[in-house]
Amino acid sequence: MSLDVSPALLEKAARGEVDDAEFVACVRDSLPYAWEVITTVIADLEGAPDGFADHETPPPTEAERGQLLRALASDSIRGGLERHFGVKLAFQNCHRVGAFAPSQVDSKRYREFISVRGQLLNQSPELRDC
Template identity: 55%
Template sequence: MSLTVSPELLEKAQQGPVDNEDFIACVRQSLPYAWSVVARVAEELAASGAAFADNQTEPPDEAARGQLLRLVGSDAMRAAVERHFGVRLAFQNCHRLALFNPAAVAEHEEFVTPRSQILNQRPELVNC
């Protein structure tokens, strides 16, 4: 299961649309490792003023790796996180999460190319 949904949030969803902040709170509580990575990289991006910032630290265990994969694998979660932090996400391998300033279109396009994916490969990441 990707998220741990409270009975109250489930009932709210059954009644109609869910507020983005309620959904973000559910993501933050359900995926604490993934949330901490996104929040840290968002702070780095804001502080640096660069086009993007990225995480290159491997997760400490498979549960943490799974959280990152669930976060980036869900269109709804990815979009909510992008709206919340005002960034654009990109992902390579099992842990390289990058957050882009929305104006950094060229940098984002380069990051998601096959060339960039190939250059980011290392033997230890084959089965991540």
């Protein structure tokens, strides 16, 4: 299971009344390692003059890797985080998270980060099994 959803939040979802703040709080509480990585890279982005920051440290355990994968592989979770923080998130290699200011989404750096070439250049033998 990706998220620990309270009965109250599940009931709200069944009625169609969930807002982004409630959803993001559920993500924060359910995926603490992913939340830590994402909030750290976003804090780094706030001081970045070029509108880009990234996190490249592999997770210490498979459980933490799973949290990061669940957060960034889910369109709804990643979208909720992007709306909440006002950024564009990008993801490579089961652990590399990039955060971009919205103004940078069409930049050369963003296009390179999400490109096939960028993915291939970010590979290494020790990450093949991640």
